[in-house]
Amino acid sequence: MSRTERKRGRRVEQILAVAAELFGERGYDAVSLEDVAERLDVTKGSLYYYFAGKDELATAAIETLGSDWTGRLEAMAASAPGSAGERLRALIRAHVAIAVREYPAALRLFLVPRTWPDALRARITEMRRRHDQVFRTLLAEGLESGEFAVVATGTTLQAMHAAMSQAPLWCAGLAEDEQERAFDELADTLMKLVSPGVGSAR
Template sequence: MTQPATTRVARRRDRRKAEIVRTATALLSEHGYQGMNLEDVAERTDIAKATLYHYFSGKDELVAAVIEAMTTEVNQRLEQELGRVRDRSHLEQIRTLMREQIRILTDTAPEVAPLFSWPTTWPDSFQDTIKDSRRRHDAIFRRVVEAGLAAGEFDCPDADVALQCLHGVLNQSSLWIRPSLPPERKAQLWDAVVDTASRMLSLRAASAG
């Protein structure tokens, strides 16, 4: 009887911890690092502030958990979409990644944009964490771009410059493709951004888009 009871306790703890992380994510998105505090997290989660310390030692540990959770979720979604088109051309693969990234930023998880896509003031203690998050995210796109270059499918002169420009285009899309737009209009804009951004990698993308 002890093991099932222990398992149930662990599941409840995991659910509560995930709820706290979701609440902190919303607050970070709304107010940034400086504006987020544990009192608001506790109030929105409907628990005592002291209870938070059963799950996280303090604000920085909670924020680190938010960054890791968001990084993992976004990257998993990108990898899942990439897996669907892995047998297709590199151009189709990168277009699929771009479209999913835009969909995340402007539709399914707009809270990602204020934390990762726009210039944000993070304390020095988080600079390495944010850099690592962006490096892991970039690696998914970079893998496809470098494979496309090796296969002769892409002809951009500098992969690093192309990737920087590509991320810039995708991030900026979250500023004007608002979640409140009708789904049909959002889909049209997603396609337009993907078509335009694809041309940074290959002139052949212009005719394929």
């Protein structure tokens, strides 16, 4: 890889970092290329040297965003000590914290797919799958050891993700310490989904 290519690579990363941040904050429609360019002290047109268009930039940005996000969760899952339950709870808290603080509009980002080209959609799906895998693995571990019990693995994961990614909506106006408490409550609440014990309240 030549020096030029590395340089280009770095530039691309810079752009993606900024784009991920903006898209994550405001969602696809509310971010214009002008916004991205301005934050980079660059002209709109320059972005086209690196990306074919807004969709491609957005997809790449989502991938960056997801990669960063997943990467941090993976690292935490791998390194965290404690029982499966302790680690899962930590994972949930971390996920929610990232969602609320860094990518409050990530949910919005995943709800535009109807208009997106299939190719991009596939990559987004793949990215979500990888993200999901972190939780799935930990869940499987706890299930195998008997520490967890669920009604159905897939459904449980879906419900967890739904709650975690919507958290920014209701944590929007909270103060720092109120948010911390909200995270705790949400984590504790979601842990009930995997709790053995009486099962569901039916």
